[in-house]
Amino acid sequence: MSYCVHCGVELDDTAAVCPLCATPVHDPKTPRDTVSPTPYPTRSSTVELPGKGELGLLVTVILCAVAAVCGVLNVFLKPGRLWSLYVIGALLTVWFWLILPIFLPKLHRAVKVLLDGAAVALYLFLISVDLSGRTWYVGLALPIVLAETAIVLAVALWLPRHSILTSITVLIGGVAASCLCIELFVDRFLTGRWQPLWSLVVTAACAAIMAVLIVVRRVPGLRAWARRQFHL
Ligand SMILES: [Zn+2]
Known part of the structure; x- marks a missing residue:
């Protein structure tokens, strides 16, 4: 058993250089074992990491699964209320805000702002369906979402120039x-x-x-x- 003279790591008898700091191994009392197989693979290869698109697809499937489970649970738990719409709407908004840009990285910022605004409007609509809130949706929520989307759109178009x-x-x-x-x-x-x-x-x-x-x-x-x- 020998140790690296530079970093002190324990060396295998087959090692020609230290696996940690690449210092050449030279032990006059223990000649290098050239017959036994080395403990490390002789060929290096890289592990392929998943791409952004594949991660986006995975998150999309997870969001769809959670939405479907909530929809099914809603049939059995408090079926009189459409509570699952709150979760489904939130998941949909998250998908439009965070996942869609992964699939469409070259999407124009104006289109992205409009889609994000539409997602928020849709989410509030789903909540208004459960609460029978057509009045506040049309009179309050929708105008605010439209106005805010227009302001964000104007700022987003102005900023980069x-x-x-x-x-x-x-x-x-x-x-x-x-x-x-x-x-x-x-x-x-x-x-x-x-x-x-x-x-x-x-x-x-x-x-x-x-x-x-x-x-x-x-x-x-x-x-x-x-x-x-x-x-x-
Ligand atoms: Zn070393």
Whole structure:
């Protein structure tokens, strides 16, 4: 029994070099055993890892299986309620948001945003079916989802063509527009008229930050300082 002089690992009698650090083995008292088979395979090969598409397919099958099990259980457990729609809708949304981009990596971001919005609208629709909530779905949920999808779509189309400073400014503007839309539709649904309150506070804060960012973007000295400071 001999040990590597460099790293100290125990060596097999057949080893010509250390399997760990590749230091040549030289033990004058124990000549190398060239007859016995080596403990390691003589041929190296790589294990093929599953591709993204195959993983996506696996996750799709798992999601479908969970949805099917929930659907069947719904027949026996509380059959008066369509509770399985909550799970099926959530799984469907997860699939559209996370798995579809794996199968279609070159999907245009606009199409992806529209499909994601449609998935959320469908999920809320399934919930409204169980709760008999046609009124709140049509009057509140659907308008908010449509408005938010439109805002995200506009931001997503704008972002890649502009600098980071401009992109951050547009993102903050998108947040303000989202809040205004949500309060508008909630107010219209509950009271019939728009009385903006919390969304105006958010919008004012966003406007102040946007004003600062616009000034920084426009003044060359400030712009160079911001780029250095924040590694933009
Ligand atoms: Zn070694």
